Amino acid sequence: MTYKILVVDDEPDLEPLVLQRMRRHIRRGRYEFVFAHNGIEALEELEADPSIDMVVSDINMPRMDGLTLLEQIPNVSPDIRAIIVSAYGDMENIRTAMNRGAFDFVTKPVDFDDLQFTIDRTLEHIEQWREALSTRDKLVALQNELDVASKMQQSILPTVFPSGPTYKIFGTMHPAKDVGGDFFDIVRLADDKVGLAIADVSDKGVPAALFMMSSRTLLKGSAIGTEAPGDVLTEVNNLLNEDETTGMFVTMLYAVYDPATGVFTYASGGHDPPLVVRADGTSELKPLTGGIALGVLGGFEYRQDSFELAPGDTVCLYTDGVTEATNQQGELMGIEGIQELFASAPPTGAEQSCMGMLNRVLEYTGDAPQHDDITCLTLHRD
Amino acid sequence: MAISAEREGGTVVAKADGRIDGSNASEFQADLQAVIEDSDQALILDFESVSYISSAGLRVLLLTAKTLEGNGAKLALCSLSEPIREVFRISGFDNIIPIHDSQAEATAAISG
Numbered sequence: 001m002t003y004k005i006l007v008v009d010d011e012p013d014l015e016p017l018v019l020q021r022m023r024r025h026i027r028r029g030r031y032e033f034v035f036a037h038n039g040i041e042a043l044e045e046l047e048a049d050p051s052i053d054m055v056v057s058d059i060n061m062p063r064m065d066g067l068t069l070l071e072q073i074p075n076v077s078p079d080i081r082a083i084i085v086s087a088y089g090d091m092e093n094i095r096t097a098m099n100r101g102a103f104d105f106v107t108k109p110v111d112f113d114d115l116q117f118t119i120d121r122t123l124e125h126i127e128q129w130r131e132a133l134s135t136r137d138k139l140v141a142l143q144n145e146l147d148v149a150s151k152m153q154q155s156i157l158p159t160v161f162p163s164g165p166t167y168k169i170f171g172t173m174h175p176a177k178d179v180g181g182d183f184f185d186i187v188r189l190a191d192d193k194v195g196l197a198i199a200d201v202s203d204k205g206v207p208a209a210l211f212m213m214s215s216r217t218l219l220k221g222s223a224i225g226t227e228a229p230g231d232v233l234t235e236v237n238n239l240l241n242e243d244e245t246t247g248m249f250v251t252m253l254y255a256v257y258d259p260a261t262g263v264f265t266y267a268s269g270g271h272d273p274p275l276v277v278r279a280d281g282t283s284e285l286k287p288l289t290g291g292i293a294l295g296v297l298g299g300f301e302y303r304q305d306s307f308e309l310a311p312g313d314t315v316c317l318y319t320d321g322v323t324e325a326t327n328q329q330g331e332l333m334g335i336e337g338i339q340e341l342f343a344s345a346p347p348t349g350a351e352q353s354c355m356g357m358l359n360r361v362l363e364y365t366g367d368a369p370q371h372d373d374i375t376c377l378t379l380h381r382d
Numbered sequence: 383m384a385i386s387a388e389r390e391g392g393t394v395v396a397k398a399d400g401r402i403d404g405s406n407a408s409e410f411q412a413d414l415q416a417v418i419e420d421s422d423q424a425l426i427l428d429f430e431s432v433s434y435i436s437s438a439g440l441r442v443l444l445l446t447a448k449t450l451e452g453n454g455a456k457l458a459l460c461s462l463s464e465p466i467r468e469v470f471r472i473s474g475f476d477n478i479i480p481i482h483d484s485q486a487e488a489t490a491a492i493s494g
Contacts, residue, residue: 200437201437202438203437203438247444247448248441249437249440249444251437251473270472270475271472272472273472290474293474296444296475300477332465371404
């Protein structure tokens with residue numbers, strides 16, 4: 001990389017001297033020099049040529065001196081660094097120059113080895129400065145991307161929850177700081193049945209958000225056309241596996257509730273099992289159905305299982321942001337934390353039990369960093 | 383999270399430790415890729431010292447399994463603690479990645 005250095009001095013002999021003494025570095029392509037003879041010319045040059053990396057300037061010059069130039073440089077090129085050349089022992093000007101933002105100084109008569117060393121040190125600083133700037137830009141870009149992902153995620157969550165004369169549903173998602181991949185959905189089906197899905201995409205950021213969108217769309221389409229939850233997951237999984245392969249996958253539990261019979265039929269694709277809580281606060285984890293996360297293995301046949309809800313029962317669905325909630329000592333809460341909560345404060349409704357779960361998790365984690373979204377979805381049979 | 387690997391014939395045995403989550407999954411992926419060579423027939427991952435694996439970590443295992451499969455090679459896991467074993471059971475990943483109790487069992491299964 002060639003660095004372009006602007007030398008500002010009213011002394012006409014300086015230009016050939018610099019070119020001669022720095023010739024090896026010029027030949028090697030490390031430095032390129034441009035010249036100006038006072039502060040005004042220097043500012044014009046900086047404005048005309050944004051590729052200039054640094055300035056070496058004398059102090060005493062006609063029209064505009066070096067100290068004034070130093071004040072003006074940030075207005076033209078904020079990232080430029082300057083070295084001041086001053087008379088030997090002129091501490092007053094040197095101090096003024098440093099106060100006005102000069103990076104370093106050399107004294108006259110100019111020792112060219114010293115000048116070269118000082119130039120290199122300045123360029124090194126400029127490199128580090130640029131690197132810091134680009135890291136900051138990247139962080140800003142990443143933050144923008146995460147904002148987009150986060151908005152996509154929020155936009156697909158239902159805000160109105162279907163209910164029937166004998167049941168209510170409530171869901172909530174508390175996003176992680178760095179955007180996870182949780183979502184839930186509720187689908188009204190034929191014969192007053194209702195479908196509930198809760199899911200967690202394996203990755204973060206925009207690609208995960210897109211994967212989340214397509215998983216959710218596929219699920220919705222499939223849920224409306226297909227009755228059995230196992231068949232729904234089989235279909236969604238096959239569709240997700242058509243697009244090879246980012247290694248992205250989604251764990252999903254899909255269930256159909258029939259208010260006429262109280263039967264809750266569910267299939268899990270690599271997702272945590274449902275927790276059923278009775279009116280007295282006792283609870284029971286239902287068995288897994290042996291399914292693998294969706295998007296991993298095309299052709300997999302998902303099985304389903306079912307149980308009957310008694311009046312007063314609540315089904316709790318959740319993501320691993322609940323079970324893997326970690327306190328400040330680094331201990332996982334596990335589903336036991338939720339079971340203890342309901343043992344001491346039995347659920348009385350969908351919203352109350354859903355928010356109770358979320359608050360229990362937030363209490364447990366305290367100020368520990370939250371790495372994962374926390375999502376809870378509950379159905380309460382009145 | 384750190385990885386150390388030993389080679390025995392065409393089988394690489396790699397040990398991971400600590401937490402494998404979103405913050406270090408790409409590092410985990412790069413480490414695994416670095417220990418696999420084209421000529422390898424199998425990778426055994428010893429998870430004895432792994433305390434936690436998130437879905438981002440599972441995704442790396444899935445990608446690694448697919449890479450190995452493409453080379454006609456196998457992936458197996460061994461020595462999982464009970465909570466980690468549970469993660470594989472719930473996610474269903476034990477359907478696609480064989481899990482063994484010990485390194486010796488994994489080696490026997492792969493060569494057998």
